[in-house]
Amino acid sequence: MPLELDYIAALLELARAFTCYKDATEDYPVLVGGAAAAIYTAGQFPSGDFDIVASNDEALNAAMLANGFRREDRQGYIRRGFYHPDHPRYGFEQVSGRLFDGQSDLNRLRLVTVDRLGLVGVVLPSVEDVIADRLGQHAVVCHIDDSRLRQAKALFCLFPELDVTYLRKRIETEGGDPTVLGI
Amino acid sequence: MTVVSLDRLIEQVEARKLATGLLDTPEATEAMRNKGGQRTPAKRELLRRTEERARARGLAPVAAYY
Numbered sequence: 001m002p003l004e005l006d007y008i009a010a011l012l013e014l015a016r017a018f019t020c021y022k023d024a025t026e027d028y029p030v031l032v033g034g035a036a037a038a039i040y041t042a043g044q045f046p047s048g049d050f051d052i053v054a055s056n057d058e059a060l061n062a063a064m065l066a067n068g069f070r071r072e073d074r075q076g077y078i079r080r081g082f083y084h085p086d087h088p089r090y091g092f093e094q095v096s097g098r099l100f101d102g103q104s105d106l107n108r109l110r111l112v113t114v115d116r117l118g119l120v121g122v123v124l125p126s127v128e129d130v131i132a133d134r135l136g137q138h139a140v141v142c143h144i145d146d147s148r149l150r151q152a153k154a155l156f157c158l159f160p161e162l163d164v165t166y167l168r169k170r171i172e173t174e175g176g177d178p179t180v181l182g183i
Numbered sequence: 184m185t186v187v188s189l190d191r192l193i194e195q196v197e198a199r200k201l202a203t204g205l206l207d208t209p210e211a212t213e214a215m216r217n218k219g220g221q222r223t224p225a226k227r228e229l230l231r232r233t234e235e236r237a238r239a240r241g242l243a244p245v246a247a248y249y
Contacts, residue, residue: 034217081232140221157199
């Protein structure tokens with residue numbers, strides 16, 4: 001299924017927040033996890049939540065609130081969650097730690113512009129890093145759930161120009177097995 | 184950092200799907216869906232609240248296991 005229109009609308013709001021964060025910090029947050037896989041598969045793998053890595057908590061909070069997002073305000077486990085009242089089907093969460101524990105090549109990040117003029121966008125890890133992340137998770141849950149392996153295989157199939165040397169290294173760093181992709 | 188528009192990215196991916204026979208079927212989508220076994224408590228709560236908000240607005244939630 002293609003990316004749904006309301007998904008793209010939510011992504012546009014997030015892109016505005018990311019651009020606001022960039023203006024304040026000279027750095028972009030990065031969208032990771034299932035959301036990155038959803039975008040790179042053009043919706044074949046749909047995801048309703050957006051995981052965000054950002055080093056400056058206060059700047060992210062300010063950027064999100066300035067663009068219509070609200071903090072999860074009820075008591076519970078969520079300390080870094082946001083929602084957008086106009087996009088109630090989607091949830092947003094800042095995840096802790098550095099991007100892939102500092103193991104990824106930041107020069108490979110990709111800015112995906114969302115608006116027609118190309119002024120605002122979200123930053124994604126490279127496809128290689130997303131595949132490695134998926135296979136790292138697969139290594140942990142493979143006995144009960146092969147969904148991350150399937151996501152990784154789909155991404156590997158969709159992007160034939162991947163840097164296989166980097167991909168293999170990153171998969172191994174994440175604790176995955178590159179041979180499941182035949183590399 | 185390379186820059187690509189979302190429209191262009193989707194166009195490229197959809198073309199590749201056609202070329203490789205990778206089909207967007209409900210079965211393929213379901214097979215790729217995280218079954219939820221390793222989710223953190225925070226993520227489960229986020230998904231639960233998101234589903235609740237969607238239903239409160241009369242919208243179908245995005246399917247997720249949690």
